[in-house]
Amino acid sequence: METISLNADGEEKGSTGPQRIEMERWISCAPFERLLHLRIVEAVDGRATLTMPFLADFAQGSGLLHGGTLVSLADTSVVMAIKSLLPEGTHFATVSMDVKFLYPVKQGTVTARALAARREGRSIEGRAILYNEEERIVLEFTSHFKIARDRQI
Numbered sequence: 001m002e003t004i005s006l007n008a009d010g011e012e013k014g015s016t017g018p019q020r021i022e023m024e025r026w027i028s029c030a031p032f033e034r035l036l037h038l039r040i041v042e043a044v045d046g047r048a049t050l051t052m053p054f055l056a057d058f059a060q061g062s063g064l065l066h067g068g069t070l071v072s073l074a075d076t077s078v079v080m081a082i083k084s085l086l087p088e089g090t091h092f093a094t095v096s097m098d099v100k101f102l103y104p105v106k107q108g109t110v111t112a113r114a115l116a117a118r119r120e121g122r123s124i125e126g127r128a129i130l131y132n133e134e135e136r137i138v139l140e141f142t143s144h145f146k147i148a149r150d151r152q153i
Helices: 031-035 067-083
Strands: 039-044 047-053 092-101 109-120 123-131 137-147
Antiparallel strands (some): 039 047, 092 137
């Protein structure tokens, strides 16, 4: 497997995969999350708060924030909440999600507040609510994660 290298502008140098990503810390943003300018405000005790700015590159055709960026923020916020509970190096992945888009985002910064809600064996349920700058709920997110049996993926 190849380790990903980034140049000074944060652009990838190397092949199309497979990639080996080395994170700065257990709770930190991966390359895709940095691409979205996600910022981890807090991740502790099964809860996490993350933010993401609405940049022009994130707009869909009518000028609203693309739904996929909102889902990425929600999913990543739950991941950080889960990471705050699990031992470093634990492998887990999203296996399902339910998303309710409630209000369009036209500008500003979106805040995600997430919770690792329930764990049964290797399954973890997570929830996130995303807010616009006026604290209006723009998205509700529920997801299920599975912890890998093996430490090596």
